[in-house]
Amino acid sequence: MTGVVVAIPQPRAGELAAELALEDIDVVAILSPTAVIEVPPGAEAIIVPATRAVLSAELISACDRAGVRILALGGADSRLLGRLGLSEALRPEAAGWEIAAALASETDTVPRPQSVLPHRVIAVWGPHGAPGRSTLAIQLAVELSRRGRRTALVDTDTVAPALALLLGLSDDAPGVAAACRRAERGALDSAELTRLATTVATGGGDIEVLPGINRPSRWPELSSIRLRATLGACREWSEETIVDVAAAFDADEEVTYDLAGPRRHAATTASLNEADLIIAVASADPLGISRFVREHAELRRLTAPTPVVVVVNQVRPGPLGIDARGQVRRTLERFAGITDVVFLPFDQRAADAALLHARPMTDVAPRSSFLAAVRRLASTLFPADAASATADSSRGSSPVVRRLRSALGARGV
Numbered sequence: 001m002t003g004v005v006v007a008i009p010q011p012r013a014g015e016l017a018a019e020l021a022l023e024d025i026d027v028v029a030i031l032s033p034t035a036v037i038e039v040p041p042g043a044e045a046i047i048v049p050a051t052r053a054v055l056s057a058e059l060i061s062a063c064d065r066a067g068v069r070i071l072a073l074g075g076a077d078s079r080l081l082g083r084l085g086l087s088e089a090l091r092p093e094a095a096g097w098e099i100a101a102a103l104a105s106e107t108d109t110v111p112r113p114q115s116v117l118p119h120r121v122i123a124v125w126g127p128h129g130a131p132g133r134s135t136l137a138i139q140l141a142v143e144l145s146r147r148g149r150r151t152a153l154v155d156t157d158t159v160a161p162a163l164a165l166l167l168g169l170s171d172d173a174p175g176v177a178a179a180c181r182r183a184e185r186g187a188l189d190s191a192e193l194t195r196l197a198t199t200v201a202t203g204g205g206d207i208e209v210l211p212g213i214n215r216p217s218r219w220p221e222l223s224s225i226r227l228r229a230t231l232g233a234c235r236e237w238s239e240e241t242i243v244d245v246a247a248a249f250d251a252d253e254e255v256t257y258d259l260a261g262p263r264r265h266a267a268t269t270a271s272l273n274e275a276d277l278i279i280a281v282a283s284a285d286p287l288g289i290s291r292f293v294r295e296h297a298e299l300r301r302l303t304a305p306t307p308v309v310v311v312v313n314q315v316r317p318g319p320l321g322i323d324a325r326g327q328v329r330r331t332l333e334r335f336a337g338i339t340d341v342v343f344l345p346f347d348q349r350a351a352d353a354a355l356l357h358a359r360p361m362t363d364v365a366p367r368s369s370f371l372a373a374v375r376r377l378a379s380t381l382f383p384a385d386a387a388s389a390t391a392d393s394s395r396g397s398s399p400v401v402r403r404l405r406s407a408l409g410a411r412g413v
Contacts, residue, residue: 002103005039005046007031007054008073016047019096025103039066045103050074050089071102088367097325097343101372104379117382121231121241123271125299126281127291128247132313133281134162135351135361136344137244139371140279142360143378144240146204152197152238154210156227156267158219159246161212168358169198175211177218180226183233190237203362208238222267231274245271247295249302269302277381278308284328284346285319293335310338311377316346342377345369 003026006013017027029040033054039046039062046063048054050072063070072089090102124137137153145151154176155163164171174196182188182196197208213221234241249268263269272278280299282292289312300308312328320327325343332338350365357364361371 002026002100003028003042003044004071004103005029005031005043005068007033007046007048009033009049016096016099020099023096023100025096025100039063039068043068045069045071047071047073047099049092069103071099097345098369101345101369101376104372104376117239119235119239119241120276121235121243121274122277122279122381123243123245123275124279124281125245125249125268125272126247126283126313127288127295129283129288129291131281131283131288131292132344133247134166134244135354136279136281136311136313136374137242138163138166138360139362139374140378141207141240141242142202142204142362143375144242144381145202145207147378147382148205149239150208151205151240151242152193152208152210152234153200154231154234154241154243155212156222156243156271157212157246158222158265158267159216159248161214161216161244163209163244164211164214166355166358167200167209167360169200169209169211171211171214173198173211175213176227176230177213177221179210179230179233180222183229184226188230188233190233193233193237200360202360203366204360210234212244219264219267220262223262224266224270227267227270228274231271243271243275249299272299272303272306275303275306278303278306279311280308281311281313284312284315284324284343288314289328289331293332296336296338309342309377309380310340311342311344313344314346315343342373342380344373344377347371 004020006017006020006027006029008016009032013030017030020027026042028042033049033051043066046068048059048070051074055070055072060070062068073094074089074092090098094102122140124133124140126133134157141151141153153163155161156176161171163169164173164175178196179188179193182192193210194208197210200207200209213219231241231243245268246265247268248265249272278299280292280296282288296310310332312332315324315328317324328343329341332341347365347368347370350361350368350370353364354361361368365371
């Protein structure tokens with residue numbers, strides 16, 4: 001748990017402390033902005049007004065000595081913050097979740113020593129209705145690469161493949177279909193995957209991309225046997241393999257299809273069954289949540305005991321009104337028994353910029369609130385790191401981290 005000092009005027013200081021507590025951030029002290037001389041023990045960051053009177057040389061020096069980050073609130077002169085080596089200020093009325101996302105966005109880009117984590121396949125799934133599966137898959141791959149993990153991005157969506165278009169790649173590249181053909185012949189290894197993949201340089205590091213099929217009619221090329229062999233080879237080849245899958249998996253299609261023939265959504269079913277972890281994405285609107293609740297039960301029946309991280313994307317007040325997060329939490333808990341939820345804010349400008357330039361959001365909108373939230377999500381996928389980061393906390397860690405850690409432990413990961 002991150003420990004912070006809130007040094008802004010009352011009554012906002014008390015309100016913000018309560019909001020940060022809901023985000024599993026430990027407020028170690030609430031101080032007057034003009035009274036910060038020594039940083040209290042246990043603080044990793046300090047929140048202050050973005051004014052010249054508060055951002056003094058003494059405060060900067062004290063924080064530098066203690067290794068404490070400074071997060072400024074308010075419309076300060078960007079040149080002043082630049083001279084002080086500080087990030088751009090947040091708006092004065094920034095909510096607790098926005099501050100938590102900003103704190104998480106200041107991640108270390110130096111490659112970490114190899115951890116004990118094994119190579120993993122992570123499937124990103126969501127119901128129909130464009131909840132943002134592909135966008136999240138791309139950005140999650142970038143953030144895992146930023147942490148020093150060799151990362152591959154594979155498009156196994158046989159209904160509406162999108163990764164090639166979103167990343168500005170040719171949809172005629174060999175990609176996953178060629179990998180499946182070689183896997184069927186037993187000729188797919190790490191060297192062959194490196195040859196078939198397209199390397200995309202991003203602000204978080206290089207990622208290896210296996211684009212999907214360029215026409216949905218080619219879906220028989222991604223049969224279950226072929227794809228499971230391909231993903232098995234990807235697990236050996238790359239430390240993290242992010243798989244973008246289609247919405248439909250039809251767990252009961254054995255009843256309606258000839259068992260000897262190809263199955264329409266075998267690629268999605270195979271990807272989910274082969275995954276070590278599933279990111280289940282819902283759209284934060286009434287239709288998206290309703291679809292997710294209906295499909296989630298089938299997903300768990302098909303993939304249990306594979307751990308699932310539930311992500312609610314495109315969170316904004318418009319479709320749900322006041323307290324959108326609270327409404328989503330209560331709905332998922334009541335109708336699906338889901339208590340641990342990760343929320344990603346809706347950032348239309350950043351999403352449009354990424355589409356316009358056919359680049360990951362990291363490259364075109366590095367200060368996006370969506371991007372910061374994805375970085376927080378990526379950090380929860382490293383249970384050992386999350387445990388050490390929260391070792392001094394009486395609560396241990398966030399509920400998502402605790403549940404993920406226990407699920408991975410049960411699978412021997």
